[in-house]
Amino acid sequence: MTENPSTPSLSRRIVLQATGAAAVAGYLATGSPAAAQDAEARLATYPIPAGIARNDSFQIQVRVPHGEWQPVDAYNVRLKEINPDTGGGRTFNSSMAYFDVSGEVNVKVTYTRAAVETARVRPLSYGIEPEIDESTVEFTLDGPRNVVIEVNGEIFDCLHLLAKPIETDVPDLGDPNVVYFGPGVHDGGDLAVAAGQTVYLAGGAVLRRKVVFQNVDNARLLGRGMIYGVQWGAIPIENSKNILVDGVTISNNPTGNASTIAESEQVTIRNLSYFSHGTWGDGIDVFCSSGVLIEGAFLRSSDDCIALYSHRNQYYGDVRDITVRDSTLWADVAHPFNVGTHGNTEDPEVLENITLYNVDILDHREPQLNYQGCIALNPGDGNLVRNVRIEDVRVEDFRWGQLIHMRVAFNRDYNTSAGRGIEGVFIKNLSYNGDSATTPIMLGYDAEHGIDDVTFQNLSINGKVIADTMQKPRWFKMTDMVPMHVNEHVTNLRFIDAATAPTAEAPQITAAAEVEAAAGAPLLYTVSATGYPESFAAAGLPEGLTLDTATGVVTGAAAAGTYAVTVSAANTVGTTDHTVAIKVL
Structure with a gap:
């Protein structure tokens, strides 16, 4: 099935398919591929179609080592900042460019506004030291990376460079179940994706339509194109199962978020990039869903980057088995990562088995104290948040807010009751470097609605590890060394160093005993466990499925069959096994 009048002819399609993925991805409107490639590295660039706003603050060139320089066009993306005196929002123009690469890539960026006095390539954890020559900045990426080139301290007139x-x-x-959009601009009404269907946005495609997954199974949205300028959510996913979104960029939406995942299961969002300036400009909101994986994302949002909620509006149910990994978050407003605000007072719900792993938080700016926190766990409406694992998270010096905001809340603007509590939070290798953060908080609501069993392991603040082995005045609390404000309704709070075992027991696996998907369709299964798991393993996985040993997430697609798989979770104390039936129909 095709929905695009500019789809190449059948003979052209055959040529593109025979040439391989890189040529299809890098196809130009002229019919010549924009891919420069050799045996070790490949590169694909895409033109911006006519009628889409560009930004000329930066001139960008990329090349594989020893190859020819290729120009890369920069889109104009709009960003937001709140005025704390008026509450009004000011919008800024910024630059975003993308290309595809395997292997190393050299990058040359010329700033057209002024000479470059200083330059940073962020995330700073990548350790990229750019070379500056008057108005030009050069550096090398060792493979696909999402980076921000910030010159002369400009955080809005900067370049977001997405190397995918x-x-x-x-x-x-030519598959009738593929909806193809080639390079160019494509308008129309909402695009409803059918069960078993794939929507493909080629590089250089700009789709000014929502892509809607509603009551469907085994469907996908793939490609390197953009969804641009739509109202109230670009990719809603509701009451659906086995959904994959991979590679697309979303920008310039006047209102609404990138994606709402609601009452759905087995949803993977991979390599999604998002830029927002509008009202309620969240990145990804998850409501009442299970088995959600967000990986490789770059989200710069005008509200929460990622938010996990239970009941709200027409959605009901618990939230469980949510993993966010290998991603970069930048919140110009509100929280980079927020859990628990909305729920169901009449029939309380649970948000559990939540993992935030290997994430860089670049910025956080929120004037309102109630909405601060790079990492915010703030259950209201009878919600219980439990079994949360936060590991290898690096926070750069943000503009305004708190590192941690952990609070059992009764926010009268959004809640009808206080949350039930927060239980079992393990925060390992969290680091913050900077001097702008205000005092983080951990507040239980009262004795019946408190926070219990929170362990920080190897918490680093400006290079100082906060642990009970550190030197301090004996009358100081450990929280004074962060410093952090903790009230009397927080129990079993610990700060330990990297060498101290967080538990004396082996993990306990809480994962489901069965998972199901269609043959060849995206499958997602999480080996969730309590008790401080440090690694995961699986025996008997069918071909096409892989397990991430750090997070316990199984992904991929497999042939039909029923497979008995033994999964395990381990820590320094021991290993626990669990059998799961993977049914591929």
């Missing part, structure tokens, strides 16, 4: 992986999963464009 070369595509390896380009669908057969």
Whole structure:
């Protein structure tokens, strides 16, 4: 099935498919591929179609080592900042450019506004030291990376450069179950994706339509194109199962978020990039869903980057088995990561088995104290938040807010009751470097609605590890060394160093005993466990499925069959096994 009048002819499609994924991805309107490639590295660039706003603050060139320089066009993306005196929002123009690469890539960026006095490539954890020559900045990426080039301290007039992986999963464009959009601008009403269908946005495609997954199974949205300028959510996913969104960029939406995942299961959002300036400009909101994986994302949002909620509006149910990994978050307003605000006082719900792993938080700016926190766990409406694992999270010096905001809340603007509590939070290798953060908080609501069993392991503040082994005045609390404000309704709070075992017991697996998907469709299964798991393993996985040993997430697609798989969770004390039946129909 095709929905695009500019789809290449059948003979052109055959040529593109035979040439391989990189050529399809890098196809130009002129018919010549924009891919420069050799045996070790490949590069694909895409033109911006006519009628889409560009930004000329930066001139960008990329090349594989020893190759020819390729120009990369920069889109104009709009960003937001709140005025704390008026509450009004001011919008800024910024630059975003993307290309695909495998292997190393050299980057040359010329700032057209002024000479470059200083330059940073962020996240700073990548350790990229750019070379500056008058108005030009040069550096090398060792592979696909999402980076921000910040010159002369400008955080709005900066360049967001998205180096994405070369595509390896380009669908057969002649398949009747593929909706193909080639390079160019595509208008129309909402696009409802059918069960078993794939929507493919080629590089250089700009789709000014929502892509809607509603009451469907085994469906996908793939490609390197953009969803641009739509109202009230670009990719709603409701009452659906086995959904994959991979590689697309979303920008310039006047209102609404990138994606709402609601009453759905087995949803993977991969390599999604998002820029917002509008009202309620969240990145990804998850309501009443289970088995959600967000990975490789770059989200710069005008509200929460990622928010996990239970009941709100027409959505009901618990939230469980949510993993966010290998991503970069920048909140110009509100929280980079927020859990628990909305729920169901009449029939309380649970948000559990939540993992935030290997994430860089670049910024956080929120004037309102109630909405601060780079990492915010703030259950209201009878919600119980439990079994949360936060590991290898690096927070750069943000503009305004708190590192941690952990509070059992009764926010009268949004709640009808206080949350039930927060239980079992393990925060390992969290680091903050900067001097702008205000005092983080941990507040239980009262004795019956408190916070219990929170362990920080190897918490680093400006290079100082906060642990009970550190030197301090004996009359000081450990929280004074952060410093952190903790009230009397917080129990079993610990700060330990990297060498101290957080538990004396082996993990306990809480994962489901069965998971189901269609043959060839995206499958997602999480080996959730309590008790401080440090690694995961699996025996008997069918071909096409892989397990991430750090997070316990199984992903991929497999052939039909029923597979008995033994999964395990381990820590320094021991290993626990669990059998799961993977049914591929």
